[in-house]
Amino acid sequence: MTRPGTGPAWTSDELMEVNAARALAGAGTCFVGIGLPSTAANLARRTANPGLVLVYESGAIGARPGRLPLSIGDGELADTADAVVSVPELFNYWLQPGRIDVGFLGAAQLDRHANINTTLVRTAPGRPD
Template sequence: MTEYANDFSEYATDFSPSEMIVTAGARQLENKKVIFAGTGLPMVGITLAQLTHGPDIIPVFEGGAVGPTLNRSLPLSVGDSRTTSKANFIQGLNSSFELTQRGFIDVGFIGGAEVDPYGNLNSTMIGNFPENYMNPDIRLPGSGGAGDMSCSCTYTILIVQHELRRFVEELQYMTSPGHLDGSPDARKNAGLQGKGPRRVITTKALMGFDDETKRMKILATMPGETVESVQAATGFELLVDENLYEFEPPTKEEIRLIREDIDPTQIYCKR
């Protein structure tokens, strides 16, 4: 993981939850790596990383664009024409997922409505599965490419809203496999590639996964949060890393970049 070079010494005092998430996401990205980005905050995070410590980050969008520069304002979709500006290679969905399956993608950003202790995600339905699959209580949009990224990216970073009803011991439906049941070689035995989720970023904490049990653990608390407050918003027991620390708030420069250069019209980063 990147040692975040703290070039900007002054911390911002005024920042929104989504700006905190974007900053945390950007700081997890290593320079010169290939990042598969979904719509929304990951697009802001990648651009922020490119403008700070990661000028040689290579974004890939599932619509088919490889290595573009997002200089036409933020895309509204992973199939947006804005994902193609100055791209090195453009094909289609088969191509971008074949790249993923082959192993070209280092990091995938994915999200979901529910997450369990092993980083498995649900973005399909709320209700009884399989009984009520055809008529769920709430139908969510579906896998899209998340189910593919979770299967084949070298590792994934999850962004989930930190609420009790979303951090659950058991998912109502598993759309994107993480560490499955946490057993050794669970992913390999299921036919999956890649190492699964490495980080979970929320407005309350930066989390990772225990090497042995593959259960989620708190690595750092976000500004203003404590282990207790993070646990109180989580529907399962979180482990706590022995080197727990308090996450550095966004710097003034990071916030300036987000507000002035990356997302001035607040498409994704609400203030």
């Protein structure tokens, strides 16, 4: 909504979060990144899809944080999860076989083929990490 002479009453980030949350209305499980993806997934769980199971890269499955986590290692995720598994188990048992419906991750590092690296951020080739 706008008033004459003012900008929108929401930010572009908020608009993306709301639209992303709406896109999760039919999902069963979501692999969640921190930041905008986490905000969108938690908004979806609280509005459009209360049964949405949030799975964080740290191994927190079914997390229901009462506040937005600061990182994938935020204790709030483990404290509110149905289960916490090791990262290798999460990737080998949950992600690789396709047990996750959708992933919402931030673009911390994308390669030239649009592959996302969710576990390690490096500097450009030839530069020290």
